[in-house]
Amino acid sequence: MLAAAPAAPGACPGGPRTAPVATSGGVRIGAISYPASAPLADHEIALTFDDGPDDEHTRQVLEILRRHCLRATFFLVGQEARSDPVTVRAIAAAGHTIGAHSQTHPDSLAALPADAARAEIADSFTEIRQALAPAPPEDRARLLRFFRYPSLVDSPALNDWLAQQGIAVISADLDADDWEDLGSEDILARAIIRTEQRKRGVLLLHDYNPQMIAILDRLIVALERRGYRFVQLTQAD
Numbered sequence: 001m002l003a004a005a006p007a008a009p010g011a012c013p014g015g016p017r018t019a020p021v022a023t024s025g026g027v028r029i030g031a032i033s034y035p036a037s038a039p040l041a042d043h044e045i046a047l048t049f050d051d052g053p054d055d056e057h058t059r060q061v062l063e064i065l066r067r068h069c070l071r072a073t074f075f076l077v078g079q080e081a082r083s084d085p086v087t088v089r090a091i092a093a094a095g096h097t098i099g100a101h102s103q104t105h106p107d108s109l110a111a112l113p114a115d116a117a118r119a120e121i122a123d124s125f126t127e128i129r130q131a132l133a134p135a136p137p138e139d140r141a142r143l144l145r146f147f148r149y150p151s152l153v154d155s156p157a158l159n160d161w162l163a164q165q166g167i168a169v170i171s172a173d174l175d176a177d178d179w180e181d182l183g184s185e186d187i188l189a190r191a192i193i194r195t196e197q198r199k200r201g202v203l204l205l206h207d208y209n210p211q212m213i214a215i216l217d218r219l220i221v222a223l224e225r226r227g228y229r230f231v232q233l234t235q236a237d
Contacts, residue, residue, distance in 0.1 A: 012069035016095070017229060019046055020236035021170070023145040026163030030171025030202055033152050037173050040200045043228045047072035048172065049207035050101055050148065053080055053087035061207045062094055064216050071096050071232040073170070074207065075148040078103035078124030085131035092132055092139035097233050099146030099170060100124040110155035117158055121147060121167075144235040146170050170233070173201025178212040188215040192222055202233070 019038050021029065028034045038046055047065075052058040052074055065072055074091050076098060081088045091098060103123040106112060112120065125143070132140045145167045149158075152171050162169055176191035191203065205212050220230070 016069075016071040017044075017231040018234045019044070019231045020234050021146070021168055022236045023168040024166050024237050026159065027168040028154075028159060028171070029168070030152075031173040031198075032175065032204075033149075033154065033171035034169075037200075038170075038202050038233060040202075040231060042199055043226075044200050044231050045174075045195065045223060045228050046202045046231050046233050047205065048075060048148075048170070048202055048233070049073070049205050050075045051080070051105065052076055052207045053084045053091065054208050055084050055087050057210065057213060058087050058207045059090065060213050061216065062090060062096075064213070064220070065096070066094065067217070068220050068230075070220065070230045073097040073099060073146065073233045075099045075101035075146070075170070076124070076128055077101050077105050078120075078127035081124075081127045081131045088128060088131035089135045089139065092135055092142040096142065097146070098128060098132075098143045099148060100128060100143075101148050102150050103127065105150045107151055108153045109149060109158060110153055114157060117155075118161055121158070121162070146233070146235070148172075170202070172204035174198060175204040176212070178206050178209050182211065184211045184214040187212055188219055188222075191219055192226075195223060195228070196226070 019040055029036050029038050031037050074096055102120045109117040109120055128143050147167050148170050174194045176187045178187045
């Protein structure tokens with residue numbers, strides 16, 4: 001059985017490996033959507049999780065990452081952050097990167113009127129900041145100028161507006177289709193196969209999905225045994 005023993009106190013020396021991403025000048029990364037990707041070396045993977053926070057499921061993901069001494073990026077929905085600010089602060093306190101993922105997660109921001117679409121983005125950052133307000137300064141700083149579109153559906157006008165705000169658009173290079181009605185083993189297989197095909201990249205997962213959570217530990221171990229290293233996306237400017 002592929003499983004990791006819990007990390008003992010002080011068992012994560014040296015801190016996480018990081019991949020700094022610039023946020024000024026209209027940066028857009030992720031091969032699923034754009035020509036450019038994150039500055040990752042061969043066999044480097046950046047884990048990202050969408051659609052949280054969720055008290056039960058996000059906490060399970062945080063515990064698995066803690067056991068593996070890994071730090072990921074969580075793209076949070078504004079209304080979920082407002083409903084569960086304690087979990088937002090738990091994500092930050094564990095040292096993970098936080099980005100925004102819209103206020104209500106509409107299927108397509110591009111289909112909304114321009115003002116409504118921009119408000120979806122701005123309001124999500126506001127809600128996350130408010131959730132983090134009681135946290136220490138170092139935890140509040142975990143919210144970076146990173147945005148991921150719901151369903152990865154962008155628009156040129158919104159991309160231009162995000163560039164003016166100094167916000168980077170983070171898509172993904174790899175996904176496991178865990179937003180579909182798939183069983184755990186299918187999710188695991190797709191994640192490994194697609195990672196092996198590309199050999200590096202930003203991997204998109206969903207922390208609300210119990211089927212994904214059921215194989216997350218095994219996925220991490222399987223990729224590490226194949227020589228992959230996990231890195232944390234950080235802000236370069």
